Amino acid sequence: MDKAKEKKNLKPLWIGLAFAVLIIITFWPNSGDLPVAGQRSLAILGFAVILWVTEAVSYPVSAAMIIAITAVSIGLAPTIEDPSLEYGTANALKMALGGFSNSAVALVAAALFLAAAMQATNLHKRLALWILSMVGTKTKSIVFGAIIVSIILAFFVPSATARAGAVVPILLGMVAAFGLPKDSKLAALLVITSVQAVSIWNVGIKTAAAQNMVALSFINKEFQTDVSWSEWFMYAAPFSVIMSIVLFFVMIHLIKPETQKIEGGKDLIQSQLKELGPVKASEIRLIIISLVLLFFWATEGKLHPFDTTTVTIVAIAILLAPKVGVFNWKQVEVLIPWGTIIVFAVGIALGTVLLDTQGAQWLSTKVFGSLGLEHMPILATIALVSAFNILIHLGFASATSLSSALIPIFIALTTTIHFDVNNVGFVLIQQFVISFGFLLPVSAPQNMLAYGTGAFTVKDFLKSGIPLTVIGYLLILLFSATYWKWIGLL
Structure with a gap:
């Protein structure tokens, strides 16, 4: 009870942090290598990730906030094609709602x-x-x-x-x-x-x-x-x-x-x-x-x-x-979780905005470029990106939100990898890793449902989760080196 109360008391703090990150990234000095709209889309991503990870507000509420912020922030940003023109809030709102037509x-x-x-x-x-x-x-x-x-x-x-x-x-x-x-x-x-x-x-x-x-x-x-x-x-x-x-x-x-x-x-x-x-x-x-x-x-x-x-x-x-x-x-x-559909659509829209404004490409270059992935063999690249993927998942309670945040970045990464590799296959393999909800009860909604029964402790879950994650990770590398190459996925 005390833990639940403590978590509830921290919610205003997390919401404040999310808005602080949004404002800081939005107004951070831009050297010119990133379009203004791309910078603002990254600010919205930072805001969204904090809300998703901390669950400071419910997922459908976070979706409504993301739509509103995207419409205003991207709407007042100059377009990539012609910086003398702004996107306009009507066009930006279309972008924010674009996921619903997917x-x-x-x-x-x-x-x-x-x-x-x-x-x-x-x-x-x-x-x-x-x-x-x-x-x-x-x-x-x-x-x-x-x-x-x-x-x-x-x-x-x-x-x-x-x-x-x-x-x-x-x-x-x-x-x-x-x-x-x-x-x-x-x-x-x-x-x-x-x-x-x-x-x-x-x-x-x-x-x-x-x-x-x-x-x-x-x-x-x-x-x-x-x-x-x-x-x-x-x-x-x-x-x-x-x-x-x-x-x-x-x-x-x-x-x-x-x-x-x-x-x-x-x-x-x-x-x-x-x-x-x-x-x-x-x-x-x-x-x-x-x-x-x-x-x-x-x-x-x-x-x-x-x-x-x-x-x-x-x-x-x-x-x-x-x-x-x-x-x-x-x-x-009464049986349909309508909020899930809203969150799903907004997650797709946010990922599309990241790609369309070149925010995802910039972030991919900064995160993975510093690792020198473009000079590594494809197997080493998959090993590093998959490890990064598994570590990031520790903070996410929803694989759907994780996909919305990471898949655009992985797609952008394929443009910088200079290998004779199937880009679709590379992204798909990372999607398989995103479904690794093995480590913690908070790693997936089905885990939380089971944890709520009181049948096991976090320690019990970790006991099985650690070997499953390690073996799953090694299996991803083995399949990448053999089976997925043989059938043309890589």
Whole structure:
């Protein structure tokens, strides 16, 4: 309680610091190598990062502040093309709101609707219970089952928090059925395993996490290319498969549970399945629509001309349609985190402003140029940038915000690397690293959801997070030296 109060008392201080950084960077003497608009976009980035890292205000409130500041600050800045003219607040406001017209935002919104459909019908819970009922009652089997549940749900539930929200209560129920408290070693083992698996498969599947859409929106705009669902899967799924195997062995060796078998586990799962009742017609319709959607995602650009966003929105329209759908608007509007959509759109807009005003290019040159990356082999460059990426993530509670801040800088970096390298692949690899939410509970929303149950301590989470981060980092380098080169990603 005291910690929460202390954090609340510090909020005005963080807001004051954010505005101080905004003003200092805006009026810092400019030597002329950075356009005024670029300098102001960096000031807005500094302001945004402080609010995002400290959570001094909620993410949707920070989005409103960023829109307002961008409209005024960039609006009064001289244009890059003709410094005698200003952008004007109307044009700058268009830039600040530009993210809302991005198809990636529509995909994230549609993904949230799909996750809401799973919640409304409880299909994700039924799937999790079905899988756990098949793996047996030995502790190792349940750990394996928790990983399998996270993998399967990643294909159908495009929200990391929703996936964790489906599995964590079931696992805690099994712990309770054995008569152990929720802060037992067994609870820590199962809950940490499930959320670490969620993070691993945020890398493996394009539609599994919102931050992937942020990266792709920038890639689409800057490189005029798209990465299909099947291409992403080909690049990243092998990494996630290996990391899932690593996760299994890390967890069973690091956290020793009080028991090797949950005697009442099977009965509990059966009773929970009984509570859900027989499979409803709405669930059957959702299963059919989800499988058809997965088919269209996987065959994008091969068997049909429809992009991921379009087919997802068509699926949502069907899910909302009377008679054939699974829910109505009244049910869905309370299940959708509307603030997430706003933050997502504003994050994309801020990244685009950074690139368009040359702020990202300047920052990339200053940060990475001082390291002499242009003279290093590509593997050394990936090693250094990935390490920087992992360290920066320690301060961010949202991978979506991290993508908004870093991907434009990584795109700008590709213009200074003089290698025969696939720029899209280089940026994509850094996006995979952005999904590394392994280290701390605050590293990802699904971690915080699990941490809120009281099943484990920060120390417990770090115990698994450190080896997973180190092995994940080394695997990124191994894949960069071998597999990703062989298949043309690098």
